[in-house]
Amino acid sequence: MSLARPSAPTVLCLIGGLYLLLLWPPAARGDCSPPSEVPNAHPDLKGLSSFPVNSTVTYRCNEDFVKIPGQTDTVICLENDQWSEISEFCNRSCDVPPHLRFAMLKRPYSNQNYFPVGSTVEYECRLGYRRVIGLSGTLTCLQNFTWSKPADFCTKKSCPNPGELINGHINGTTDFLFGATIYFSCNTGYKLIGEKSSLCVIMGDNVGWTEQLPVCREIYCQEPPKIENGRIVRGEREQYVYSQAVMYACNRGFTLIGEDTIHCSARGDEGEWSGPAPQCRGRSPPATSPPVSKPTTANVPATQGELLSRTTTRSHATSIPKEGMIPSDSSLLIAGIVAGVVIIASIGVGVGLWKFRDHCRRR
Ligand SMILES: *[C@@H]1O[C@H](CO)[C@@H](O)[C@H](O)[C@H]1NC(C)=O
Ligand SMILES: *[C@@H]1O[C@H](CO)[C@@H](O)[C@H](O)[C@H]1NC(C)=O
Ligand SMILES: *[C@@H]1O[C@H](CO)[C@@H](O)[C@H](O)[C@H]1NC(C)=O
Ligand SMILES: *[C@@H]1O[C@H](CO)[C@@H](O)[C@H](O)[C@H]1NC(C)=O
Numbered sequence: 001m002s003l004a005r006p007s008a009p010t011v012l013c014l015i016g017g018l019y020l021l022l023l024w025p026p027a028a029r030g031d032c033s034p035p036s037e038v039p040n041a042h043p044d045l046k047g048l049s050s051f052p053v054n055s056t057v058t059y060r061c062n063e064d065f066v067k068i069p070g071q072t073d074t075v076i077c078l079e080n081d082q083w084s085e086i087s088e089f090c091n092r093s094c095d096v097p098p099h100l101r102f103a104m105l106k107r108p109y110s111n112q113n114y115f116p117v118g119s120t121v122e123y124e125c126r127l128g129y130r131r132v133i134g135l136s137g138t139l140t141c142l143q144n145f146t147w148s149k150p151a152d153f154c155t156k157k158s159c160p161n162p163g164e165l166i167n168g169h170i171n172g173t174t175d176f177l178f179g180a181t182i183y184f185s186c187n188t189g190y191k192l193i194g195e196k197s198s199l200c201v202i203m204g205d206n207v208g209w210t211e212q213l214p215v216c217r218e219i220y221c222q223e224p225p226k227i228e229n230g231r232i233v234r235g236e237r238e239q240y241v242y243s244q245a246v247m248y249a250c251n252r253g254f255t256l257i258g259e260d261t262i263h264c265s266a267r268g269d270e271g272e273w274s275g276p277a278p279q280c281r282g283r284s285p286p287a288t289s290p291p292v293s294k295p296t297t298a299n300v301p302a303t304q305g306e307l308l309s310r311t312t313t314r315s316h317a318t319s320i321p322k323e324g325m326i327p328s329d330s331s332l333l334i335a336g337i338v339a340g341v342v343i344i345a346s347i348g349v350g351v352g353l354w355k356f357r358d359h360c361r362r363r
Pocket of ligand 3: 146
């Protein structure tokens with residue numbers, strides 16, 4: 001009776017079902033569900049729950065785990081609504097190998113970050129260092145995820161021995177190792193021409209000194225000063241070096257004032273005479289005695305006997321013309337005779353007067 005006309009509730013049910021089918025299409029129609037777990041990693045879902053075909057999800061390693069190089073960390077939603085294959089790709093690792101003062105990681109290891117237990121890394125010596133024979137330059141990642149202790153398998157290279165500094169000396173280290181500084185100084189009386197110090201640094205594949213050895217050159221004094229009425233009697237020479245002395249003496253009739261000897265000394269890098277040259281002062285000549293009669297040796301030491309005699313004779317020759325003011329010998333003689341006659345006459349007169357007085361008293 002009612003088969004031809006379905007009831008109203010049945011129609012409503014059919015329409016509702018159709019509506020539900022349209023609203024939630026089956027998952028099989030181009031969508032992946034959230035990807036599955038991978039050991040020691042977690043997917044970065046970016047807050048999504050539905051993933052269309054060709055979309056990707058990348059996993060992150062858990063703390064203390066490191067991605068194994070060459071292994072994939074990403075899955076893609078395929079046409080069949082399945083995620084692509086992924087296998088375990090995170091593992092425990094040692095930290096980046098230690099930075100060593102004397103060595104650096106060899107090429108393949110220097111940009112690596114996955115070091116599982118038992119893996120090794122190799123070092124090479126830094127510039128300025130050389131390998132120590134018998135010590136390993138390899139470190140191993142240990143069971144407790146620490147690196148084996150590095151030995152000092154590289155040591156500083158040595159610069160060549162700088163050699164001797166003639167008339168000077170080199171101080172500083174004696175081993176001349178890479179990084180060392182040596183200092184140069186000259187003996188007294190010498191000045192340093194060149195650099196005061198040198199550093200052992202990297203040069204090409206090796207190490208070498210930044211500076212060449214300097215030279216210690218003798219310090220010269222200027223020519224000693226000339227003096228008036230005197231001269232250098234000992235030590236005169238072409239050039240004067242440190243500690244050489246000159247001695248002065250005065251010409252006849254002149255007195256030496258000051259030190260008779262000065263020596264070449266060094267002030268810093270410059271030669272300098274130890275003091276001023278002496279002066280020769282003329283004495284006010286006593287009128288009674290001619291200056292030629294008694295040679296004075298007071299100004300010149302006894303050892304200078306030979307030089308003195310030469311100087312004396314010379315000063316004779318030079319001093320005679322200066323005596324033009326003194327009366328000549330003949331006038332002196334006449335003056336003497338006159339004086340004698342006067343004295344004798346006076347005595348005669350005196351005696352005469354005395355006798356005359358005596359004679360008078362007796363009267
Ligand atoms: C997925 O990518 C492939 C190749 O890139 C392409 O041929 C295909 O049409 C893409 N599918 C969808 C649903 O975008
Ligand atoms: C993880 O590292 C250990 C050694 O530490 C190794 O034996 C193991 O095979 C590694 N696992 C993977 C998945 O590579
Ligand atoms: C790791 O192990 C080595 C040797 O097995 C040991 O010498 C070192 O002290 C350990 N390091 C730590 C941090 O436990
Ligand atoms: C070497 O001499 C320089 C200056 O002349 C000084 O600075 C330095 O300390 C000296 N070094 C040694 C090891 O004596």
